[in-house]
Amino acid sequence: MMFSGLELENYSMSLNTFKRLLAFAAGVLVTLPGLALAAGGEKNALNMPVGVTDVGRSIFDLHMIILWICVAIGALVFGVMFYSIIYHRKSRGVKPAQFHESTKVEIAWTVVPFLILITMAVPATSTLLDIYDFDDADMDVLVTGYQWKWKYEYLAEDGESVAFFSNLSTPQAEIYNTDGKNENYLLEVDEPLVIPVDTKVRFLVTANDVIHSWWVPELAVKKDAIPGFINETWTRANEIGTYRGQCAELCGKDHGFMPIVVEVVSKEDYAAWLGEKQEQAAKVKELMAQTFSLEELMARGKAVYERNCLACHGARGEGGVGTAIAGSPIATGELGGHLEIGINGVAGTAMQAFGGQLNDVDLAAVITYQRNAFGNNMGDLVQPIDVFNYKQG
Known part of the structure; x- marks a missing residue:
């Protein structure tokens, strides 16, 4: 052919x-x-x-x-x-068929x-x-997104609400590649959200600064956290375990450092955990009326600094994303100015207002630590009542 x-x-x-x-x-x-x-x-x-x-x-x-x-x-x-x-x-x-x-x-x-x-x-x-069936929830949890952490508040009808922040707990050595990375790298927190198994939990999701998104795939939950709005979602976990998620909205330079950890426990373990949290809150109220020594404030302040300030201000107060603490005119200047920035933040910058994030005891401790660590040696002691009075004034 x-x-x-x-x-x-x-x-x-x-x-x-x-x-x-x-x-x-x-x-x-x-x-x-x-x-x-x-x-x-x-x-x-x-x-x-x-x-x-x-x-x-x-x-x-x-x-x-x-x-x-x-x-x-x-x-x-x-x-x-x-x-x-x-x-x-x-x-x-083959000849193509023709039709119209x-x-x-x-x-x-x-x-x-x-x-x-x-x-x-x-x-x-x-x-x-x-x-979208939010009715008949057994409990409510308010979830608030911050740059770059989550705040959880358990809303109780008897007024005994429990609130805390959940921060990334991955060691800095792993983040900066000076140590090996563990299995849950960038997916571990210091305070996980705890909910009981076989319980309908309604989440009220909002944000304090920019748009975030609260996402836990295995709990079938993903809801945007928008400043000024409250969105609803819910879950009912059938199995006890630890479930991890992340912020699913690009919310700034540390977007990848904003994990979510939810621990689903038995109802008995949840009741015990909630009782322990309520006891801790009561102890903080008692601490508000106490006076602490410099050593006590420095020890507590160091822990608060490493959890909330280190990422921006550096492990040695050398600065980075934020300004340096070592030799800073704020940390070595007038105490009122330091309290103002710590409590109310600085508008238009990454310096957040920690007055609503930390209790007065932790605020007093971390400001005392900043004024006496990193070679500042100001000798100032800030007591919880000082923070309380400044907020009121």
Whole structure:
């Protein structure tokens, strides 16, 4: 059989296109076993987590339904394409059919997509109704995003609310690559959120400065934290364990240092933990009326500094993102100016207002530490009552 140059060129182009389509199909077939594994509920790095909540399971099932519908549509479309390429190519002498304004075709490409969308919409609507069902919560937790930490406040009807900040606790040595990184690098905190198992917990999510996003995949929770607004979300964990997440909104230079850790415990352990937290809050109130020695303030202040100030002001007070503490005109100047900045922050800078983040005991301790550490040696003692009086004045 003899071919003209044009026929050979067309045949070569068709063959190359067919090879590329076969390569694509092979890639899809290689991926399908992994998808099947995920559909079976096994862990798979290519798929979303199932999580430990009923809503999480519903979201995963919806995801898999939509995925398989898309796979079926893709297989059908590419099957028709491959068949047409093989059996209706020009080299076989096939003449293309000619038709215009086919009523049957127009009805088919309208009705079939409509039915597919209805098939997707029914389970999607049911899942969305579950996601936004905030009623009948057993407990409420106010979540507030700060640059770059989270504040959790347990709202109690009896007025015995518990509040604390959750900060990144990954050692600086790991962050700056002077030590090996552990399994939960940048996903560990000093104070995790603790909730009881089999309990509907409603989260009221907001922010103090910029937009954050509170995201814990295994609890099926992701909600934006927006200053001036309170968004709602909820979870009910079915399994005891530790679940980790991160801020999912680019919120500034330390966005990657804003992890979330949620510990789901038994109801008995939760009651014990809550009682311990309430005792700690009562002890802080008692400490407010006490007078501390320089050694006591320095020891407590050092711990507060390392937890809240070190990232910006340096381990030795040398500065970095923030100004230096060592020899600073603030830390060696008038005490009132130091209290003003520590309590109210500096507008337009990364220096936050710690008056609402730290209790008066910790504020007194850290200011005392800054004025006497790093070679400043001012000899000043700031007592909790001094901080309280400054706030009132």
